[in-house]
Amino acid sequence: MQQRLERASLAASRMLSLETEVKNSALACIAQGLRENRDRIFYANQLDLTAARQNGLAIPLLRRLEFDKKKLDDVLLGIRDILALPDPAGKVLEARLLDDGLILKRVSCPIGLIAMIFESRPDALVQMASLAVKSGNAIVLKGGSEANESNKVLATIIAKAGEEKGLPSDWLTLLETREEVGELLAFDKYVDLVIPRGSKEFVSKIKAESRIPVLGHSDGICHVYVHEDADPVMAIKIVLDSKIQYPAACNAAEVLLVHAAFAHRSLMALLQALSKAGVMLDVCEKAAQILDKDPGQTRNLHYSVKTDKDWAVEYLDMRMAVKIVYSLDEAIAHINHYGSSHTDAIVCASSEAANRFLKEVDSASVYHNASTRFADGYRYGLGAEVGISTSKIHARGPMGLEGLCTYKWLLEGYGHIVSDYASGERHFVHKELPPN
């Protein structure tokens, strides 16, 4: 492992100076390689699928594992999109004249060697490798073991195509066993960042074991809070979209907080709309009391009273928890306590309440009068989406190629030394320059 990571780390150093043209022609060559080797890929995928069926893998997992013509077309489109994006490295982020002829620049650059650990889906491997090429990072990849045959073929084709166009050898390393991942996490000497994608338990385990910084998405406990002055029509529209537009996504809302004053007027209408759309409701006792006042209306309502106190629920399904709160403060405190710092929205008319919510809710994405489902790299206009980070450090929320870059400080002088400034002979001017 040590030798493989050392070689990968050397490749990362060599990739620091890749020109945009080299990266783009590598991406084009990777796309071509995948197209030309489609039969080899489909065959390997069939081996995985056969083994998975024999092992009784569940249907949704089998579907994720499948890599067919449709998936191939999708990843090829993805590569085309990434190819068309501007190079995220080499951008001057700030520039400052420190003194005559002494110019300081902060410039974006690749992070180095990134380990990406994901589950099952072979198409994720292609996407991650493409993002790594465009951002100029070397990568270590580990996919789900049930996709081993597919991943091996894909990694071989991609690594070779990249090398053909000038990427250094060992720019892509594929790990095949879970034990290797455990070993890897100790090598902070070589690996700069670990990005795990998977279940909350999986990400937590990686974080606990790793000496390397981990950037990840653990879970998505997203809230919609309906304030007392919310327009009921807008509230219904936003809550519905947040919950049902794609319930399995991490940015789907799981918990609905309703101000008591709003609830007394319009809770029934709000929950009727959810129920009619097929959402099962777990309501707090207070909400149940409010509903009970109008028993004629509850007949078509699919709800049960939630008696436990665990509001950190992630259903990822047509199910939603509902809680009555008595103030904006209570709503904010609830979200900061039970939420996962992912995406939370307020529906309200007052800009004062909105501003407090936007400022005080400690989440990566905080919305006013918009659906939580907007939390997505494409919708944000980031081009490619690397993932959605619930970490607070480095990158937060929907993460584009910039999340795979860091920066360095470049200083150019003509013999400038510090002792001239310490002696008072020279003085810093610190004049901001236009960054370019």
Next chain:
Amino acid sequence: MQQRLERASLAASRMLSLETEVKNSALACIAQGLRENRDRIFYANQLDLTAARQNGLAIPLLRRLEFDKKKLDDVLLGIRDILALPDPAGKVLEARLLDDGLILKRVSCPIGLIAMIFESRPDALVQMASLAVKSGNAIVLKGGSEANESNKVLATIIAKAGEEKGLPSDWLTLLETREEVGELLAFDKYVDLVIPRGSKEFVSKIKAESRIPVLGHSDGICHVYVHEDADPVMAIKIVLDSKIQYPAACNAAEVLLVHAAFAHRSLMALLQALSKAGVMLDVCEKAAQILDKDPGQTRNLHYSVKTDKDWAVEYLDMRMAVKIVYSLDEAIAHINHYGSSHTDAIVCASSEAANRFLKEVDSASVYHNASTRFADGYRYGLGAEVGISTSKIHARGPMGLEGLCTYKWLLEGYGHIVSDYASGERHFVHKELPPN
């Protein structure tokens, strides 16, 4: 521990919405509190000093431990400087119109709860607390145990003064034992970032134990590389300043790489200058051979031949390793292999060599024709210096108040839902807006 951190984490949530005026008046009140309680502080410091003398603490450490009138004046000046800086939180970093009336903003905000773990110096406690106030972060502090009495008094005065002006209670938590630090590192639920300051071993240990992201400075193995076409006068000037201007600093150069072609002409003059300034030289065998050709000149040279292969040396003293290299490639590879990604400089005339060096050396700060000693927050024009990060994630190199901030995404609409875009009824416009 859990309860204390939970309270601190609640304080962090409350600090998210602090107005700049509140932060600044808290800073002013902290300065006043320190001035008014000077005798209490000096008395506590005397207790620490007496105990430290009895325990036989070395003179340089005693000096770091001392908190006298001079140190008080220094920290008061420091607070005044931090007060005068612009608020790093609440800045709109980018803004984008996603669609009619749907505006996305990326806004800087405090990270949350930061644990700062440092050694000995009580003045560092004051500085860190002031930086935390200005950036809007709650903090957990742990200083060296030999400064416990001083730290306790300082923390009490500072916490109280902050609360008087509107900071939430528990915004500052002081830990007093090393065991508490070990406990803290497991609470990634409450603590968002750990910033350790201390020896390499200390920082490594924290990194190994922590489930929380660690941002730190491990060591400073900085290089000056003198390329074949370097001007000998400039080379001498830069190498001398990089080494002797303040040899104990992390940005002082430890290793001198000299291109063989330059060495054959001017190694003797370069090393004579260092030697004359009092620098002991550990030279590679090739360098010794070159020097031996001119035995008349080596009489006044303080050098010995370095026989071991360990080039990852951090002397922090008037001592320097010297190695002959045969190409720019070798110099870059050496630095990326043995360096600590801190600060490295090239002295050369050719802009082609400079550009390759600036791009390919994988360090936080990379210089052309300037002394490594420039790597410093004040010299970079960052205002306050939080520290110098050798991490690659989040903040790199000299780190100002921005390093204590992260960002969040704010989205404001008037009832926008995703299903309108999924159905094709509406389309994203993704128009960049001026950020403010």
